[in-house]
Structures are given as C-alpha cells and as structure tokens.
Amino acid sequence: MTDKILVTRSSMPEIEEYIEEIKDIWDTHWLTNMGSKHKRLQKELEDFLGVEQVELFTNGHMALELCLQAMNLPKNSEVITTPFTFASTTHAIVRNGLEPVFCDINADNYTIDTSKIEELITDNTSAIMPVHVYGNICNIEEIERIAKKYGLKVIYDAAHAFHVSYKGQGIGSFGDVSCFSFHATKVFHCIEGGAACFKDKDFGIELYRLKNFGIRGPEIIDGVGANAKLNEFCAAMGLCNLRHIDEEIAKRKKVVERYHLHLTGIDGLQLNPVQADVTPNYAYYPVIFMEKAFGASRNEVFDALEAKNIGARKYFYPLTNSFDCFHGKYNPNLTPTALHISKRVLTLPLYSDLAMEDVDKICEIILECRK
Numbered sequence: 001m002t003d004k005i006l007v008t009r010s011s012m013p014e015i016e017e018y019i020e021e022i023k024d025i026w027d028t029h030w031l032t033n034m035g036s037k038h039k040r041l042q043k044e045l046e047d048f049l050g051v052e053q054v055e056l057f058t059n060g061h062m063a064l065e066l067c068l069q070a071m072n073l074p075k076n077s078e079v080i081t082t083p084f085t086f087a088s089t090t091h092a093i094v095r096n097g098l099e100p101v102f103c104d105i106n107a108d109n110y111t112i113d114t115s116k117i118e119e120l121i122t123d124n125t126s127a128i129m130p131v132h133v134y135g136n137i138c139n140i141e142e143i144e145r146i147a148k149k150y151g152l153k154v155i156y157d158a159a160h161a162f163h164v165s166y167k168g169q170g171i172g173s174f175g176d177v178s179c180f181s182f183h184a185t186k187v188f189h190c191i192e193g194g195a196a197c198f199k200d201k202d203f204g205i206e207l208y209r210l211k212n213f214g215i216r217g218p219e220i221i222d223g224v225g226a227n228a229k230l231n232e233f234c235a236a237m238g239l240c241n242l243r244h245i246d247e248e249i250a251k252r253k254k255v256v257e258r259y260h261l262h263l264t265g266i267d268g269l270q271l272n273p274v275q276a277d278v279t280p281n282y283a284y285y286p287v288i289f290m291e292k293a294f295g296a297s298r299n300e301v302f303d304a305l306e307a308k309n310i311g312a313r314k315y316f317y318p319l320t321n322s323f324d325c326f327h328g329k330y331n332p333n334l335t336p337t338a339l340h341i342s343k344r345v346l347t348l349p350l351y352s353d354l355a356m357e358d359v360d361k362i363c364e365i366i367l368e369c370r371k
C-alpha cells in the first residue's frame, strides 16, 4: 500500500456492517439480475432523493448512454453539452451516433453558459446534456426555458451531484432525466454503480429493457438491449453507505472549511463558489491557479505536490473536445472559457477521513510554490 495522499479515497462502511448486509446472499444464492437488494436500494433512493422513479445501472456511464438511447433521438442529431467534464459525458453522446455540440462554460462555477446555448441550436438539435460539474448546479431555470422553447430533451449529467438540492428540491428531479454515478470515488458509492431519475413511466420501461438485453418477458425480447444491471454486492454496498451519507457529507464539509481557512483571499486563487439556494455535497475541491497573480502555475503546483507524495488531479484537463480520439474534429478554441479553466484547474485531495493536518500540509506546499 502507498502512503501517498490521493485525490480521493473511497469511504467504506464498517466491515461487519457490510458482512451483515451480504449474509443472506449465501442463503438465497441470488447474486444479480434485479434481486432483493437491488429493489430495496432503488426504493430507498427514490425516497431519499425525492424523485419519482429511479433505475439502477452498473455505472453512471451506462445510465447516461442508455438514457440517451431510450430517448430515441433522431440519428446524427446534435446534443448541446460542455467539454469541461469527464470523458463519459461526451462519449455517451458519440456512442449513440449523436453529434456533440460544445457550449462554453461559466468562468465562476464551470457549468454550461446558458447565454451561449441558443446560438448553437439548429434544426438538427435534439437535446441538451448539461453537467452539474463538481456538484455545482447548472442554471436550471434557463435550461428549462430554452428546452421548452425549442422542444429539446434535457439529460442532466449529475454524476457529481448526489444529495445536492436546489431550492429544497432534490437535484435528480430536474430535466427529463438526471443521471448519478455511484463509482467508488463518489460521495455516495456502490463500488461501481449509477442511477437515472425520471418521471415518465414509459421511459422507465424502455430503460429497464435496455439494461437487460431488451427482455420484456421470459419469451418476449422486443428490444436490442445491453447488459447494465447493478449486482447484489454493489447494491449491498449502496444500502450500507446510504445509512451514513449525512455523516459522510458533514465530514467532507469540515475538510472543505479547513481548505477555505488557508486558501480564501489568496491572490490568484479562485475557489469553488457557494451557490445561492443550493445545498452542496462537497464532492470536489477545485482550485483555479492564475499564474501571474498567484506566482506559480497549476502545473508547478501539481509537480510540487507530487514531489511530496500528494496526488492532486487535473479534473478536467484535457477538454473532451480536444481528445485524441476525435482527431481534431472539434475546435477547443470555440470554448475559450473552458479551455482557460482546464489549463489552470487542480482538484485537491478531498475525502471524509482526510486529516486536518494533511489539509494544512497540502496548503502549506501550495502556498510555498509562490515565487
């Protein structure tokens, strides 16, 4: 094992709690295919997130990919999204035979710049796929207005936003569908897992078929589906972690406050904003380093931390619209704010049991980088 402090560390329930939760699997021998733990987690999440319906998946990516597929959008139609995100968002669009159209982001909260969406809409636009990046919430009202005006579907990538609420309403309840990631690195996790939240019953039926080979009944397979089912061991981890989620977020809040204590008001540093009407989940701690004003570049800080065995991450660099796999098809200069931010951002280590002394040490190393 390494003593390195990494960007995050999976939270774990007590081993006894997990063993207790999985014990009955040895009686039932029911390991996957929508077993009792899957059903329980689904119901508990619907209540907890305050959403009408939840469908569970093997991971957040398959939730996004299959939600797009279930929408049956016209082939080659355009989906407006942002490039300042994890590969998954863009790849879900491309793997559906759809065309991503990249909108720039806001310089202060890194979510889609809604003032730039309408100019990107064409006759071929079918949907908007905004990202609540770092758990920062997009301009939901404006996205709703635009979607309504142009008849577009809205699929929120809410991978980072578990248990965030906006004006008291669970974030999963916005858009046609919102997708969460329950990956090991997330505030709430199932080892691997994901969920889609939505209201439309028929959409739910289609999603269920798509995650289970298109099977409608034992002798009726009337769709071409994938296999994206959440297994019972992952669901059991989710059931355990859900019991501790408030404590998990409270501990993360303390770590964030400690970072703030050291880094607030330092010239050349931009910290994650506090958003009005939003109850945050403290998922990530991104810092933007303005080289001139701060006295060191993002890369210099990254290297200095690495040298001291601290693994910060450049989430999200490079932008998805400059990935090698797209062979220069998209022009990142058309999203200048995203480009600017991606060259300057560093997400600092953040997890619930990160020691305060470690936060102090990380900040000390960062501040010592100033020339």
Ligand code: T4K
Binding pocket: 006, 007, 008, 009, 010, 059, 060, 061, 062, 085, 086, 088, 089, 131, 157, 159, 160, 180, 181, 182, 183, 184, 185, 193, 194, 311, 315
């Ligand atoms: N949309 C967005 C906006 C997303 O950010 C993501 C995923 C998705 C969609 C898709 O959701 P999933 O299909 O993944 O459910 C990590 C995560 O794997 C990924 O889930 C996440 N976003 C992304 C932002 O971060 P990597 O390649 O940076 O992971 P890795 O293996 O370098 O892990 C990061 C750190 O986490 C490690 O340094 C240590 C810690 N860690 C990692 C693992 C795997 C643990 O403590 N335990 C673990 O088991 O992508």
